[in-house]
Amino acid sequence: MGRSNMQIGDLTGQAGEWLRGTGPMSDIVISSRIRLARNVMGYPFLSKTSRPERQALEHRVRDVILGSAVSPQTFYVDLESAPQVDRDLLVERHLISKPHAAGEGARGVAVGEHETISIMVNEEDHLRIQVLRSGLQLEEAWEQINQIDDKLEAKLDWAFHPRFGYMTACPTNVGTGIRVSVMLHLPALKLTGEIEKVFRAAKEMRLAVRGLYGEGTEATGDFYQISNQTTLGKSEEEIINDFKLLVIPKIIDYEHHARRTLLNDRTVALDDKVQRAVGVLRHARLMSSEETLTLLSHLRMGINLGRVKDVEIKTVNELFLMTQPAHLQKLMGRKMDGDVRRAARAEFIRKRLGGVA
Amino acid sequence: MKCDNCNKPATVHLTEIRQGKKIEKHLCEMCAAQSEGLPVKAHTPINELLTNFVMAHSGLAKEQQQGVACEHCGITWAEFRQSGLFGCAGDYAVFEKDLTPLLQRAHEGATHHTGKVPGRAGGTGVPRKRTVDLTKLRKELQRAIEAEDYEKAAKLRDAIREAEQV
Numbered sequence: 001m002g003r004s005n006m007q008i009g010d011l012t013g014q015a016g017e018w019l020r021g022t023g024p025m026s027d028i029v030i031s032s033r034i035r036l037a038r039n040v041m042g043y044p045f046l047s048k049t050s051r052p053e054r055q056a057l058e059h060r061v062r063d064v065i066l067g068s069a070v071s072p073q074t075f076y077v078d079l080e081s082a083p084q085v086d087r088d089l090l091v092e093r094h095l096i097s098k099p100h101a102a103g104e105g106a107r108g109v110a111v112g113e114h115e116t117i118s119i120m121v122n123e124e125d126h127l128r129i130q131v132l133r134s135g136l137q138l139e140e141a142w143e144q145i146n147q148i149d150d151k152l153e154a155k156l157d158w159a160f161h162p163r164f165g166y167m168t169a170c171p172t173n174v175g176t177g178i179r180v181s182v183m184l185h186l187p188a189l190k191l192t193g194e195i196e197k198v199f200r201a202a203k204e205m206r207l208a209v210r211g212l213y214g215e216g217t218e219a220t221g222d223f224y225q226i227s228n229q230t231t232l233g234k235s236e237e238e239i240i241n242d243f244k245l246l247v248i249p250k251i252i253d254y255e256h257h258a259r260r261t262l263l264n265d266r267t268v269a270l271d272d273k274v275q276r277a278v279g280v281l282r283h284a285r286l287m288s289s290e291e292t293l294t295l296l297s298h299l300r301m302g303i304n305l306g307r308v309k310d311v312e313i314k315t316v317n318e319l320f321l322m323t324q325p326a327h328l329q330k331l332m333g334r335k336m337d338g339d340v341r342r343a344a345r346a347e348f349i350r351k352r353l354g355g356v357a
Numbered sequence: 358m359k360c361d362n363c364n365k366p367a368t369v370h371l372t373e374i375r376q377g378k379k380i381e382k383h384l385c386e387m388c389a390a391q392s393e394g395l396p397v398k399a400h401t402p403i404n405e406l407l408t409n410f411v412m413a414h415s416g417l418a419k420e421q422q423q424g425v426a427c428e429h430c431g432i433t434w435a436e437f438r439q440s441g442l443f444g445c446a447g448d449y450a451v452f453e454k455d456l457t458p459l460l461q462r463a464h465e466g467a468t469h470h471t472g473k474v475p476g477r478a479g480g481t482g483v484p485r486k487r488t489v490d491l492t493k494l495r496k497e498l499q500r501a502i503e504a505e506d507y508e509k510a511a512k513l514r515d516a517i518r519e520a521e522q523v
Contacts, residue, residue, distance in 0.1 A: 233467020
């Protein structure tokens with residue numbers, strides 16, 4: 001689909017709506033995400049579909065999505081034919097999962113409303129509907145995704161059972177099929193070594209803690225995704241309320257406390273950390289993506305604590321995205337590896353942060 | 358207290374009423390297992406006991422099910438255990454017995470959906486009556502049990518069963 005590739009190109013130069021760094025609690029909460037897993041009745045789950053079945057399913061679901069006005073400005077990307085750099089770009093923007101990018105066979109993603117909505121077609125389940133919002137906005141996200149689900153359901157029969165709820169390929173998602181994830185930036189808890197406490201508490205509450213790109217990824221740049229694991233026996237609202245009222249406010253309090261401690265008792269050490277990050281980001285000539293994430297994380301904390309005044313949060317959020325491999329290559333318009341890529345990354349950062357040319 | 362048979366500490370205390378006469382026995386674990394045929398394992402956690410119980414029961418079913426494959430997608434229980442993924446929606450009903458303990462482990466003991474219900478389901482495209490009240494019924498049932506209103510609880514239980522059959 002030439003049309004979709006053009007649309008992907010349009011995305012590259014700016015961050016998605018959810019990364020603009022606004023919304024409640026945005027000094028700590030990067031984004032709120034809700035995902036619903038749905039399967040269409042009458043088709044086997046994807047591990048058992050034949051090639052033609054898989055194709056027919058993809059076409060049907062795509063037509064329904066594009067025909068039911070789920071969101072304004074929706075476009076569809078055929079991932080079977082999309083080049084790898086485009087698929088990687090969608091992963092970096094959190095619009096598709098890594099397995100969906102690397103998968104095989106007929107599959108795609110519908111993206112709508114400035115990237116706040118994405119619907120993966122033929123991932124592990126027939127549909128994975130996602131709503132992504134800036135800051136802590138779980139209720140708003142639920143309201144929106146619930147409506148999208150209703151709209152799709154008007155044309156598709158979901159595989160549903162009165163006892164089991166929405167039936168999913170993996171029984172760990174059965175019931176509501178909901179996954180609520182909140183992405184948090186917790187640099188102070190990391191620096192004070194208290195992050196382990198958060199992990200332990202989360203584990204006790206049956207929550208998963210993951211890295212920036214979900215399952216199986218490391219926590220880089222002090223970003224942590226906290227998400228529910230229980231999907232059966234609780235209503236969607238109950239799961240969301242647990243997050244909104246119990247879990248997230250507690251972690252935010254911890255992080256604020258740790259930030260205050262750094263600010264009051266370890267001011268010089270804090271400033272050293274922040275200013276070193278600023279120095280390297282504005283002067284370095286070769287930057288790996290991992291080092292970039294770590295330093296941007298320190299810079300972001302410095303801005304939030306008022307230690308750096310001449311850089312905007314929005315700029316830092318954009319840099320987090322634009323310095324990822326696929327974005328960088330897309331922006332530069334060519335494939336790059338090794339030192340060539342690291343040099344291009346360093347230059348891009350220097351320009352954006354007003355450093356030495 | 359020492360075991361009636363040997364000198365080990367007695368951990369099993371039996372009170373038997375035989376022809377109106379009370380007989381007390383104090384035995385160690387070994388002697389209890391041998392003479393009374395009691396398979397006693399000290400300090401077995403309650404959840405392990407329950408798991409064993411469930412396993413024993415589903416074990417019977419498993420033998421019968423060993424060769425059982427879903428008639429729609431062809432998947433067997435063994436195949437599911439390997440991949441972690443079902444082949445079709447029908448598998449939930451086909452393997453319900455084996456699946457239940459698994460669901461409980463994964464979902465904090467829950468076995469039933471209590472969330473959103475689609476306005477239509479059944480694959481016929483014909484709109485069906487919403488069954489949202491199941492959620493409400495289960496909550497009411499919980500409340501009735503807590504309030505020890507067993508008459509009401511029984512009625513609610515029947516209503517839930519009926520609704521689930523639909």
